[in-house]
Amino acid sequence: MADLERFRSETRAWLQDHAPKSLIDQKFSDIEGTWGGRKASYTNPDLKVWLDVMGEKGWTAPTWPSAYGGGGLSDDEAKVLAQELAALRLPPPLIGFGLTMIGPTLLRFGTEEQKKEHLPRICRGEIRWCQGYSEPGAGSDLASLQTRAVRDGDDFIVNGTKVWTSYADYCDWIFCLVRTDPAAKKQEGITFLLIDMETKGVSVSPILLISGKSPFCETHFNDVRVPVRNVISKINGGWTVAKALLGHERTMIADTFGAGARGGARRQRSLLADHASRYLGESEGRVADAVLRDAVAQSEMDTRAFGFTVQRSRDAGKAGHQPGAESSMFKIYGTEINMRRNELMVRIAGPQALGWEGPGFDEQEIEITRDWLRSRGNSIEGGTSEVQLNIIAKRVLGLPD
Amino acid sequence: MQLVLTEDQELISKTATDFVTGRSPVSRMRALRDSADRVGFSRELWKEMAELGWVGIPFPESVGGAGMGLADLIVVVEALGRNLAPEPFLSCVGLAGSAISLVGNAAQHAEWLTPLVQGERLIAFAHSEAGGRYDVRRVQTRAVPDAKGFRLSGTKVQVLDGHVADAFVVVARTSGGEADEAGIGLFIVPASATGVSVQRQTRVDSRNAAIVQLSDVAVPPERVLGRAGGEAAALDRIIDRATIVLCAEMLGGMSQAFDLTLAYLKERVQFETVIGSFQGLKHRAARVFMEIELSRSCVMAAARALDEGSVEVSKLVSLAKARCSDAYVLAANEGVQMFGGVGMTDEYDIGLYMKRARAAELSFGDAAHHRDRWAVLSGY
Numbered sequence: 132m133a134d135l136e137r138f139r140s141e142t143r144a145w146l147q148d149h150a151p152k153s154l155i156d157q158k159f160s161d162i163e164g165t166w167g168g169r170k171a172s173y174t175n176p177d178l179k180v181w182l183d184v185m186g187e188k189g190w191t192a193p194t195w196p197s198a199y200g201g202g203g204l205s206d207d208e209a210k211v212l213a214q215e216l217a218a219l220r221l222p223p224p225l226i227g228f229g230l231t232m233i234g235p236t237l238l239r240f241g242t243e244e245q246k247k248e249h250l251p252r253i254c255r256g257e258i259r260w261c262q263g264y265s266e267p268g269a270g271s272d273l274a275s276l277q278t279r280a281v282r283d284g285d286d287f288i289v290n291g292t293k294v295w296t297s298y299a300d301y302c303d304w305i306f307c308l309v310r311t312d313p314a315a316k317k318q319e320g321i322t323f324l325l326i327d328m329e330t331k332g333v334s335v336s337p338i339l340l341i342s343g344k345s346p347f348c349e350t351h352f353n354d355v356r357v358p359v360r361n362v363i364s365k366i367n368g369g370w371t372v373a374k375a376l377l378g379h380e381r382t383m384i385a386d387t388f389g390a391g392a393r394g395g396a397r398r399q400r401s402l403l404a405d406h407a408s409r410y411l412g413e414s415e416g417r418v419a420d421a422v423l424r425d426a427v428a429q430s431e432m433d434t435r436a437f438g439f440t441v442q443r444s445r446d447a448g449k450a451g452h453q454p455g456a457e458s459s460m461f462k463i464y465g466t467e468i469n470m471r472r473n474e475l476m477v478r479i480a481g482p483q484a485l486g487w488e489g490p491g492f493d494e495q496e497i498e499i500t501r502d503w504l505r506s507r508g509n510s511i512e513g514g515t516s517e518v519q520l521n522i523i524a525k526r527v528l529g530l531p532d
Numbered sequence: 533m534q535l536v537l538t539e540d541q542e543l544i545s546k547t548a549t550d551f552v553t554g555r556s557p558v559s560r561m562r563a564l565r566d567s568a569d570r571v572g573f574s575r576e577l578w579k580e581m582a583e584l585g586w587v588g589i590p591f592p593e594s595v596g597g598a599g600m601g602l603a604d605l606i607v608v609v610e611a612l613g614r615n616l617a618p619e620p621f622l623s624c625v626g627l628a629g630s631a632i633s634l635v636g637n638a639a640q641h642a643e644w645l646t647p648l649v650q651g652e653r654l655i656a657f658a659h660s661e662a663g664g665r666y667d668v669r670r671v672q673t674r675a676v677p678d679a680k681g682f683r684l685s686g687t688k689v690q691v692l693d694g695h696v697a698d699a700f701v702v703v704a705r706t707s708g709g710e711a712d713e714a715g716i717g718l719f720i721v722p723a724s725a726t727g728v729s730v731q732r733q734t735r736v737d738s739r740n741a742a743i744v745q746l747s748d749v750a751v752p753p754e755r756v757l758g759r760a761g762g763e764a765a766a767l768d769r770i771i772d773r774a775t776i777v778l779c780a781e782m783l784g785g786m787s788q789a790f791d792l793t794l795a796y797l798k799e800r801v802q803f804e805t806v807i808g809s810f811q812g813l814k815h816r817a818a819r820v821f822m823e824i825e826l827s828r829s830c831v832m833a834a835a836r837a838l839d840e841g842s843v844e845v846s847k848l849v850s851l852a853k854a855r856c857s858d859a860y861v862l863a864a865n866e867g868v869q870m871f872g873g874v875g876m877t878d879e880y881d882i883g884l885y886m887k888r889a890r891a892a893e894l895s896f897g898d899a900a901h902h903r904d905r906w907a908v909l910s911g912y
Contacts, residue, residue: 425903432855
């Protein structure tokens with residue numbers, strides 16, 4: 132405990148010495164430097180300074196081994212670091228799929244050579260990663276994917292199209308599922324492959340969503356030559372790797388919705404309640420529209436119940452209980468709460484939520500509308516709610532196929 | 533707060549589950565119902581539960597209790613709720629016991645709470661009145677002061693286990709209009725007191741209840757709990773505690789209703805396959821499972837908040853009751869639907885859970901009532 136407190140004071144002092152003051156309390160958009168990569172643009176040059184000092188120390192990936200560019204911290208130390216960053220109101224030096232998805236996957240499944248090649252570059256924010264899983268013909272039935280990789284000496288020749296590749300237009304490398312054995316049972320002919328997006332034959336086209344903007348792209352592979360040494364785990368053994376990685380993704384999605392909501396629930400009045408009072412008025416201290424007021428309470432209570440359930444799962448984990456299929460349950464419930472909240476925001480704003488752009492609608496109203504449209508994808512991306520329900524029915528309830 | 537059972541709680545849970553499974557299966561509750569048993573539960577079993585220490589879990593050691601919390605009590609009550617055990621936990625421990633424990637003085641603890649904890653005296657909580665719905669403070673029964681204390685007059689309905697109670701904690705008004713905060717008092721009235729008449733009621737879910745009529749019943753000062761006319765806040769706390777006891781019972785009930793349904797989905801064959809393989813039922817079963825999980829988290833959180841005296845207690849109690857109300861009804865309704873025709877027969881247990889689910893939903897406030905309360909407590 133004393134060691135941990137010493138670590139805390141040292142960490143605080145170090146952060147105060149090294150963190151650029153201009154970053155305190157600042158928020159940054161999706162395409163800015165905090166995601167790193169070769170194509171990063173830094174609206175505030177201090178973001179790059181911050182990334183470099185933290186990357187140098189390994190604190191962009193605090194718990195990864197220092198041999199691979201991480202910080203080599205224990206879980207408790209990493210928690211202290213996160214608390215100190217929050218206390219100093221500093222943004223994370225680096226975020227993205229490198230840290231949350233491919234990095235943990237490499238740590239578990241990668242060869243020593245692969246770890247040495249990729250992990251330090253992730254830690255330093257030099258390479259930004261995207262995910263190549265879904266295809267136009269393979270959505271919920273992911274294992275039916277058709278992107279082909281045909282062996283040619285020490286290389287694979289890759290042909291096909293990946294869809295919903297988030298931020299592919301800003302990314303440097305992509306981790307992909309490709310079919311290497313068309314004759315095998317569909318889950319058994321899949322390989323997990325890393326591809327440098329600067330390779331000849333890779334092209335990216337953005338997808339416009341109903342919300343009018345989108346991080347998503349289609350990524351095309353036309354006779355792309357990829358070294359066989361970029362295979363993670365075994366050739367035709369990619370499905371196991373893919374499933375492990377999807378678990379990370381679902382936890383990440385659930386955390387995103389659960390975490391934001393938990394902070395709000397502790398305030399005396401939530402943003403949702405303020406929004407309702409603003410658009411619906413109050414009568415004797417109550418939101419004047421009884422039906423929407425009830426919906427606001429329902430939304431807040433759903434959020435709180437979800438927060439307690441996430442906490443219960445963590446507390447059980449700490450007490451040594453084996454996790455079940457919680458990530459599927461959290462994925463369903465977290466996303467659905469978020470979608471209902473977005474719909475409710477629109478219903479409360481009423482006709483003021485009908486703006487797309489231009490005069491007569493303020494910035495916040497446009498945002499409410501765009502957020503509502505974007506949120507409709509929450510129950511689809513990362514495995515649809517229906518697929519998650521199948522997983523719960525099978526793995527938790529033991530219902531037969 | 534930690535939302536995980538301690539080792540002690542795990543142990544209590546196992547003991548209670550084994551005991552209830554062996555000694556109090558649903559068939560016992562069914563037999564009591566069918567024979568219109570005069571007591572409606574087993575006094576012997578109640579005495580045994582007291583000897584096991586369950587009745588005294590949340591009460592201080594000075595009255596023979598364990599000095600533990602609701603977080604411990606709910607583990608036992610959940611096991612009872614699983615099998616619809618009719619013993620008077622909600623009435624004696626959740627309601628009357630909470631009232632005497634929270635508001636009573638040392639002499640009252642010794643006279644009333646000690647024998648309650650020993651399982652020797654049954655005390656019911658006479659609060660609800662016709663038309664009162666869920667407004668805790670809507671009390672018309674009057675407590676008029678006189679030279680020797682107070683005289684109580686009024687009619688209480690659906691007094692849980694009132695038909696065999698040895699005494700009642702009566703909520704009555706010393707002053708004020710019918711829903712005012714000021715004027716609410718708590719009074720202990722023995723069932724044998726002059727002017728008390730009790731009439732048993734029959735409820736759809738077979739929970740034992742009675743109408744208690746009070747006609748100019750004399751209450752001496754030593755049977756006044758706390759400050760006569762100044763206990764509205766205590767009443768809220770008593771109802772909050774009892775609500776969590778009921779929620780624990782509901783958690784057990786919904787879990788059992790779901791387990792019965794799940795077992796049936798795996799055994800019933802139609803169209804040459806077990807019906808549990810149909811996606812139309814699988815997804816609904818998974819939804820019920822999720823709702824039960826969320827309910828469990830909320831009940832655990834609210835019980836711990838009550839034990840810790842959190843400022844959020846009332847909000848979290850409302851959260852738990854709203855959640856349990858919806859989830860139990862969902863689990864039971866889906867259960868009857870998935871059992872199909874046999875689910876409608878009296879022979880199958882699932883119908884008993886459906887009745888209990890609805891009765892529990894409509895006790896201490898339904899989900900809409902608690903959303904309203906949440907909103908008020910949240911300042912909108």
